[in-house]
Amino acid sequence: MGNLLDGKSAIVTGSGSGVGRVSALRFAEEGARVVCADIRLEQVKETVSLIEAAGGTATAVGCDVSNEDDVVAMIAAAVEAYGRLDILFSNVGIPTPRLGSTLEDHTAEDFARLVGVNFGGVFFGTKHAIIQFKRQGGGGVILNTGSVAGLVSWGGSVYGATKGAVHQLTKAAAIEGAPFGIRANAICPAGMPYTNFMAAGGMTLPADALDQAAAQVGKSHPLGRPITAEDCAEAAVFLVSDRAANVTGVLLPVDGGYVAR
Ligand SMILES: NC(=O)c1ccc[n+]([C@@H]2O[C@H](COP(=O)([O-])OP(=O)(O)OC[C@H]3O[C@@H](n4cnc5c(N)ncnc54)[C@H](O)[C@@H]3O)[C@@H](O)[C@H]2O)c1
Structure with missing residues (x-):
């Protein structure tokens, strides 16, 4: 489609589904060579096939980011x-278990899993990307997936807290990385009814109920429609590209104006 990421070497985690898959496809369309990583290897192999079918270059890697x-x-x-590695998009996130759980419903295991995957995965990714960027020289780009739930209290107490931690780590990495030409930003999506995220939280809806839920979510956004993986992927392409060469430490809501009210 374009050449915004021509020749770049990128990793997208959680690219077996949702935001990660669409972003990996868009990165490849813009000329990046993409390592598609996910805990579900079969799913990322499928993503790689889609990229290759569209004429792009990609490799599948099985990885538990925690x-x-x-x-x-x-x-x-x-x-x-x-x-080399030019771009790490740490996008994995798991939802509140048993979606709708209150804070006191969370077990110690729920807490450890949410923190381990959502915050631990971003910590390990950021740490080792920085090590690699410094080793090879020439800077590098980190993008993390945060959430509106890390900006306002919405979408689950512990889940939101892990995303708040992701936001803070992103800003710290931006400041520490700046002298080395390393940028770090985050996208902060609002609810995306059409990815597999709700199902990962134990909530599956038949298609018509899902459309109704999506319309309901959309109405809560000033722009009036729900957020999609494609919306996030477009923001991601911009933030990892050289067009954003002077943008770092930013937490970009992709939320139809939800947190601006
Ligand atoms: N969908 C939403 O409502 C929503 C809202 C705000 C933010 N987010 C965030 O957006 C990101 C992408 O979510 P999505 O909606 O595309 O979800 P999704 O469930 O469709 O995709 C997540 C992917 O991450 C993979 N994954 C899960 N645990 C992993 C692990 N330990 N190691 C490696 N891979 C693992 C899954 O296999 C899956 O392919 C997440 O960080 C999520 O927290 C989602």
Whole structure:
């Protein structure tokens, strides 16, 4: 489609589904060579097939982002495949278990899992991307997926707290990375009814009920329609591209104006 990311080597985590899959496809369309990483290897193999069918270049890697060794291996795979790493998009996130759970409904295991995947995954990714960027020289770009739930109290107490932590880590990485030409930003989506996120939280709706729920969510946004993975992918392409060369430490809501009210 374009050449905004021509020749860049990028990793997109959680690219077996939703925002990650659409972003990996868009990065490849813009000329990036993409390592598609996910805990579900079969799903990222499918993403790679879609990218290759569209004429792009991609590699599938199985990775649990809450496991530091897996994250180190994921970054090594990108360097081995494409010679260096220019962009890490840490996009994995898991929802509140049993969607609708109150704070006191969370067990110690729920808490550890949410923190381990949502915050731990971003911490390990950011840490090892910075190590790689410094090793190879020439800067680098980190993009994280936060959430509106990390900006205002919405979408689950512990989930929102993990996203708030992601936002703060993003800003810290931006400041620490700036002297090395490393940028770090986050996108902060509002509810996206059409990804697999709700199902991961144990909520599956038949198609007509899903459309109704989506319309309801859309009405709560000033722009009047629900957020899609495509909306997030477009914001992601901009933030990881050189068009955003002087943009760092930004938490960009992709929310139809939800948090502006
Ligand atoms: N969908 C929403 O309503 C919504 C709203 C705001 C923010 N977000 C955030 O957007 C991001 C993408 O969500 P989505 O809606 O595309 O969800 P999704 O469930 O469609 O995709 C998430 C992907 O992450 C993978 N994954 C889960 N745990 C993993 C792990 N430990 N290691 C590696 N991969 C793992 C899953 O296999 C899946 O492919 C997440 O960070 C989420 O928190 C989603």
